[in-house]
Amino acid sequence: MVSREILVVVEHRAGKLLPVSLELAAFGRQLAQIAGGSVMGVVLASPARSVAEEFAQSSGLPVLALENENFSAYNAEAYLRALARLVSERQPAFILIAHTAAGWDFAPRLAVAVSGSCSTGVAGFEAGVPIRFHRAICGGKISTEVAPILDTVAVVTMMPGAVKPTEPEAAGAVEVKSVEAGAGGTRALGLKQAPPRSLDLSRAEVIVAAGRGMGGPEHLGLIRELASLFDRGAVGASRPVVDAGWLPLEHQVGMTGQTVAPKLYLACGISGAIQHTMGMSRADLIVAVNTDPAAAIFSAAHLGIVQDLRRFLPVLIAKLRDKKEKKL
Numbered sequence: 001m002v003s004r005e006i007l008v009v010v011e012h013r014a015g016k017l018l019p020v021s022l023e024l025a026a027f028g029r030q031l032a033q034i035a036g037g038s039v040m041g042v043v044l045a046s047p048a049r050s051v052a053e054e055f056a057q058s059s060g061l062p063v064l065a066l067e068n069e070n071f072s073a074y075n076a077e078a079y080l081r082a083l084a085r086l087v088s089e090r091q092p093a094f095i096l097i098a099h100t101a102a103g104w105d106f107a108p109r110l111a112v113a114v115s116g117s118c119s120t121g122v123a124g125f126e127a128g129v130p131i132r133f134h135r136a137i138c139g140g141k142i143s144t145e146v147a148p149i150l151d152t153v154a155v156v157t158m159m160p161g162a163v164k165p166t167e168p169e170a171a172g173a174v175e176v177k178s179v180e181a182g183a184g185g186t187r188a189l190g191l192k193q194a195p196p197r198s199l200d201l202s203r204a205e206v207i208v209a210a211g212r213g214m215g216g217p218e219h220l221g222l223i224r225e226l227a228s229l230f231d232r233g234a235v236g237a238s239r240p241v242v243d244a245g246w247l248p249l250e251h252q253v254g255m256t257g258q259t260v261a262p263k264l265y266l267a268c269g270i271s272g273a274i275q276h277t278m279g280m281s282r283a284d285l286i287v288a289v290n291t292d293p294a295a296a297i298f299s300a301a302h303l304g305i306v307q308d309l310r311r312f313l314p315v316l317i318a319k320l321r322d323k324k325e326k327k328l
């Protein structure tokens with residue numbers, strides 16, 4: 001029989017809390033409001049206290065910090081052993097994990113190890129018995145609902161960006177415990193920093209982003225021209241645009257690209273897959289141009305324009321240019 005507890009596995013790197021951990025904390029609180037029970041953060045680190053205290057302060061949740069030298073960098077086998085033991089001791093109703101490279105590595109293994117259910121890439125949920133989790137499939141074109149099996153531990157991975165972090169009223173309490181956690185056959189050799197990007201989209205105030213709907217690299221001149229009309233404008237891209245070699249990787253926005261929060265994000269011919277929107281949903285104003293009125297991007301956008309890009313962008317560029325010239 002599971003308890004009503006909700007455990008949140010805190011993600012961190014090189015001793016620093018990752019922002020997704022605070023989103024997970026907010027997700028845990030939302031879940032507790034409808035499912036009842038308490039929420040607790042779980043930190044696996046070496047040393048663990050400073051990350052645990054940072055999380056307890058920023059989230060307001062109580063934290064159990066598990067310490068073992070094999071947690072000095074992410075190690076799937078050590079994580080699995082420690083978490084499986086914790087789950088069998090506490091029998092939580094839910095164990096929430098970020099849907100990141102590490103999360104999607106150990107979450108399914110954990111679900112198997114504890115004979116629980118596993119719902120991955122969750123972006124929201126609906127109250128009910130059992131709770132139904134929302135997840136997008138086929139690049140965001142299909143929304144599905146999945147329900148965890150009742151009375152088993154529900155392992156859930158949450159899409160980064162799905163929930164906004166909340167401000168805590170007070171810091172949570174921290175308990176640090178040394179645990180056994182063999183690393184099995186794997187050993188973390190260290191972290192290697194990716195080469196610095198020549199384009200830092202996070203500094204742009206306006207991002208004009210090109211999607212597959214642009215139709216080909218020969219039409220990207222429209223995107224570049226529009227971006228150049230703003231003082232701090234930059235060109236962004238969806239993954240297919242980068243995969244097809246129309247633009248270099250440094251322009252990619254989303255799960256495997258950059259996370260941005262400009263004043264204006266103009267999505268041109270982008271369908272709105274969650275892997276893209278999670279990288280730009282914090283923009284102050286999102287404007288989408290798409291020929292398909294049912295495109296998912298219109299749910300993320302504040303303003304939607306159903307129109308062919310190749311007709312709309314030249315008109316917009318001419319209007320903005322005209323306005324700029326009149327100002328000079």
Ligand SMILES: Cc1cc2nc3c(=O)[nH]c(=O)nc-3n(C[C@H](O)[C@H](O)[C@H](O)COP(=O)(O)OP(=O)(O)OC[C@H]3O[C@@H](n4cnc5c(N)ncnc54)[C@H](O)[C@@H]3O)c2cc1C
Pocket residue numbers: 138139140210211212213214215237238239240241252253254255256257268269270271272273274275276279289290291292295307308309310
């Ligand atoms: C693990 C993983 C990680 C991923 N990471 C990322 C990521 O970081 N970033 C990312 O972007 N994607 C990522 N993806 C891919 C993602 O799932 C989508 O496939 C991708 O975002 C779709 O790109 P798109 O919207 O440009 O193309 P499509 O989905 O093909 O959409 C093209 C859109 O253009 C519209 N259109 C067509 N012609 C016109 C026209 N003439 N005028 C106006 N509109 C038009 C269409 O109606 C359509 O909505 C990832 C996927 C996985 C599985």
